[in-house]
Amino acid sequence: MPSREVHTATITSDGTGFYITEPVFYAEPNYEKVNYNNYGMAFRIQAPPGAYSVYVKTTSDAADTIVSVSGMETSRLLRGGSWDAAKLVPKKYIATARGKEWTYTYVNGRDYLDIEIEPNKINTPVGVEEIVLQPIPPQQREDGSLPTIFILGDSTVKSYTFDETPMSGWGQVIDAMFNPDKVNVINYSMGGRSFKNAYTEGRFNDILMSGSIGDYVFIQFGHNDESTDEFRRFGRGSTESMYETYIKEIYLPAIRERGMIPVLITPMSRVRGNAAPGYVYTNSFINRKFPDIMKRSAEESGVTLIDLNSESVKFYNEIGVEATTAVVMSIEAGETPGKTNSGSYANGHPSKKIDGTHYKEALAKQFARIIVTELVKKVKAGDSTAAAIASYLKADVRVAALSGDWSKIFPEMAGDTTTGEGAYYRNQIEKLIQLGVMSKDPLGNFNPDEEMTVGEFIRCISKLMNLEKSTFADYPNGELSREIMGAILVDAYHAKFTSKPKYMTDYNGTAVVPGDPDYDPYMDPGSRGAMYYPLVSWQQLMDTAQIAPHLASKVKEAYELGLIRSEKGIARGQMVNGTELEPKVAVTREKAAKALYFMWVLQQAVKAENDVSSLK
Structure with missing residues (x-):
C-alpha cells in the first residue's frame, strides 16, 4: 500500500x-x-x-x-x-x-x-x-458439496451482460469446459481491477471467506496494474516491486491459510488495433514486466502457473493480423446494439478506436481452450494441482486438450472463418452456428461470400426470433437483396416487440433521436453523439430512390429503427456511417450473419449474461 x-x-x-x-x-x-x-x-x-x-x-x-x-x-x-x-x-x-x-x-x-x-x-x-x-478457522466443505473454482481478474476475465455485447472474458466461458457434477465455477472478476483494488474493495476477501478447504482460486491481473496511479491511496496501479509483494505477501499466504489452492495466470498480451497485415505480435508488457514477475513468483512459491501471456502472442501470430483484429473489440456500424461507458456501439466504437485489450466471445473461447490445454500439459509434467483440476474437466474436453482436436468442443468453428478475410465476422458466424440458426457445409466451411436466398434468411430469422414463417409470407424465394432483407427485418421487429427495446432508448448520446419534435434530419452526423440511431438520416442517404416502391416504407422504417444501415463507407475503429444504402445489392452469408446477430442481441434482456449458447 x-x-x-x-x-x-x-x-x-x-x-x-x-x-x-x-x-x-x-x-x-x-x-x-x-x-x-x-x-x-x-x-x-x-x-x-x-x-x-x-x-x-x-x-x-x-x-x-x-x-x-x-x-x-x-x-x-x-x-x-x-x-x-x-x-x-x-x-x-x-x-x-x-x-x-x-x-x-x-x-x-x-x-x-x-x-x-x-x-x-x-x-x-x-x-x-x-x-x-x-x-x-478455515471452512470445511460440507459433506456432499462440490469443490469450487473461484476466478478473480479484470475486464479480460469478467462475465459480461447483453448490453455490453459482443465483449466477453475467458472467465465467463471456461465453466463450459468443466463437468458441473464435479465442480462449481464462480467468476468474481470485474473490469478495472488489479491486485491492489481487488484487495482494497474486499473482492478478494469475499472469495477467501466464501471458499472451503481444497477450493481453487484462479488469478489473472496485470492490465490495470500498469496504471501510473500506484501511489494514490485507492488507485489501481503497481510498481514491479508492489506487484510482486501483492502476490507473495498478500494473496498467496492468505489463500493458503484458508486451505485453498492458488493458480496464477499471466495476463494475455494486448493487441495493436491498427496493426497492418504481416505485423508480428510481441508481448505488450514492456514497461512493467508483470508476466515475468508472476512467472518468477509462482516458481519461487511453488504455485501452478498458466502462461497465457506467451500463449496469447503465439495464437495471435498463428491466426494472423486480419483474424486477430476481427475478434478483439473492433466494432463497425450495425454490428451490435450494445454499449460501452461512452455510449452506444451501434454506429461503431464511441472511443473511435480498435480496442486491443478487450475482445469478443470467439476469442474468449480460444483463451479458455489455451488455459485448459496448458493445465493438461502440466498434468503430464507431474503437476498435482493441475491433475486435480483436470479431473473436473468434461471427458471430451480432456481428450481435445490432449489431441489438439477441438472440433467436438467448438463445432461452431468453421474452416474458412478462422484466418484471413473470412474471419471478419467470425464472432457473429460462430454464434449463429452455435445457436443452430446457420450452418456449415459438409466440408466444415461457412462460405461467408456466398449469396443468401430469401427463403434461407426467413428460415434463419424465424428460428432465431421464434416467429412463424407465415409472418413473412409476402416474400417469394429468390435472391436476398438488401432492400428485401430490410423489409423482412422490420416485419420481424414488429412481430417480436410491442415497445422499443432498451438498446434503442437508454444507450444513446445527447443528440435528439428520430421521431422527437426537435429532430433535425440534416444535422451533421459528427454532431449526433454516440447514439443508437443511424448518424446519417434517411433524408441524407443518396440512393433511396432506387428502392422498389412496394418496399420503400418498410425499408425506411427499418433504417430509422437502426435494423439496417449503410455497409458502404463504414469501418471498424471509427464511429461513422455511409451515405448509400445499396438497396439492390445481394446479401452474402456473412452480412446476413451480421444482421441476424444484431437482431439476436436486440431481443435479449440487457442485464442477462451474454454467453448464451442455445435458443430458448
Missing part, C-alpha cells in the same frame, strides 16, 4: 480510550475520492496470516468516523450488492458500523494487521476504546 501519514503526537488518552482531533484533511485535486487522507491514528497488531472477526469499539459515532482494516476501502465494504454485472455473485462479507461498534471479517496474508481510525469531519474528536480479534 502507499504510505499514509498518521499523527501519533496528538493522540491523547483518558484511560478508557484514545482520541485524536484533526484541524485539516488532505485530498488530491481532481482525485479526491481515490487519494485522500483524513490522518487520525492507526494500531498495528501482530496477527499471523489467517481469517479474523474484527471488532472495533470507537469513542465516536460512526457518522464522524472511518474505521478501516489494513488499507481496505471502508466505503465499499459497508455496501451490499453484487460483485458481477449480472448480479449473480452477491457480496457476502461486508463491514457493519452501528453507533460506535464496527465489525469486519478479514483474511490477513501478512504477520500483522492495521486498524485505522480517521475522522470524517475536521475539529471533531474520534477515537478507539476496544479492539478484539477472533480467529476464524
Whole structure:
C-alpha cells in the first residue's frame, strides 16, 4: 500500500480510550475520492496470516468516523450488492458500523494487521476504546458439496451482460469446459481491477471467506496494474516491486491459510488495433514486466502457473493480423446494439478506436481452450494441482486438450472463418452456428461470400426470433437483396416487440433521436453523439430512390429503427456511417450473419449474461 501519514503526537488518552482531533484533511485535486487522507491514528497488531472477526469499539459515532482494516476501502465494504454485472455473485462479507461498534471479517496474508481510525469531519474528536480479534478457522466443505473454482481478474476475465455485447472474458466461458457434477465455477472478476483494488474493495476477501478447504482460486491481473496511479491511496496501479509483494505477501499466504489452492495466470498480451497485415505480435508488457514477475513468483512459491501471456502472442501470430483484429473489440456500424461507458456501439466504437485489450466471445473461447490445454500439459509434467483440476474437466474436453482436436468442443468453428478475410465476422458466424440458426457445409466451411436466398434468411430469422414463417409470407424465394432483407427485418421487429427495446432508448448520446419534435434530419452526423440511431438520416442517404416502391416504407422504417444501415463507407475503429444504402445489392452469408446477430442481441434482456449458447 502507499504510505499514509498518521499523527501519533496528538493522540491523547483518558484511560478508557484514545482520541485524536484533526484541524485539516488532505485530498488530491481532481482525485479526491481515490487519494485522500483524513490522518487520525492507526494500531498495528501482530496477527499471523489467517481469517479474523474484527471488532472495533470507537469513542465516536460512526457518522464522524472511518474505521478501516489494513488499507481496505471502508466505503465499499459497508455496501451490499453484487460483485458481477449480472448480479449473480452477491457480496457476502461486508463491514457493519452501528453507533460506535464496527465489525469486519478479514483474511490477513501478512504477520500483522492495521486498524485505522480517521475522522470524517475536521475539529471533531474520534477515537478507539476496544479492539478484539477472533480467529476464524478455515471452512470445511460440507459433506456432499462440490469443490469450487473461484476466478478473480479484470475486464479480460469478467462475465459480461447483453448490453455490453459482443465483449466477453475467458472467465465467463471456461465453466463450459468443466463437468458441473464435479465442480462449481464462480467468476468474481470485474473490469478495472488489479491486485491492489481487488484487495482494497474486499473482492478478494469475499472469495477467501466464501471458499472451503481444497477450493481453487484462479488469478489473472496485470492490465490495470500498469496504471501510473500506484501511489494514490485507492488507485489501481503497481510498481514491479508492489506487484510482486501483492502476490507473495498478500494473496498467496492468505489463500493458503484458508486451505485453498492458488493458480496464477499471466495476463494475455494486448493487441495493436491498427496493426497492418504481416505485423508480428510481441508481448505488450514492456514497461512493467508483470508476466515475468508472476512467472518468477509462482516458481519461487511453488504455485501452478498458466502462461497465457506467451500463449496469447503465439495464437495471435498463428491466426494472423486480419483474424486477430476481427475478434478483439473492433466494432463497425450495425454490428451490435450494445454499449460501452461512452455510449452506444451501434454506429461503431464511441472511443473511435480498435480496442486491443478487450475482445469478443470467439476469442474468449480460444483463451479458455489455451488455459485448459496448458493445465493438461502440466498434468503430464507431474503437476498435482493441475491433475486435480483436470479431473473436473468434461471427458471430451480432456481428450481435445490432449489431441489438439477441438472440433467436438467448438463445432461452431468453421474452416474458412478462422484466418484471413473470412474471419471478419467470425464472432457473429460462430454464434449463429452455435445457436443452430446457420450452418456449415459438409466440408466444415461457412462460405461467408456466398449469396443468401430469401427463403434461407426467413428460415434463419424465424428460428432465431421464434416467429412463424407465415409472418413473412409476402416474400417469394429468390435472391436476398438488401432492400428485401430490410423489409423482412422490420416485419420481424414488429412481430417480436410491442415497445422499443432498451438498446434503442437508454444507450444513446445527447443528440435528439428520430421521431422527437426537435429532430433535425440534416444535422451533421459528427454532431449526433454516440447514439443508437443511424448518424446519417434517411433524408441524407443518396440512393433511396432506387428502392422498389412496394418496399420503400418498410425499408425506411427499418433504417430509422437502426435494423439496417449503410455497409458502404463504414469501418471498424471509427464511429461513422455511409451515405448509400445499396438497396439492390445481394446479401452474402456473412452480412446476413451480421444482421441476424444484431437482431439476436436486440431481443435479449440487457442485464442477462451474454454467453448464451442455445435458443430458448
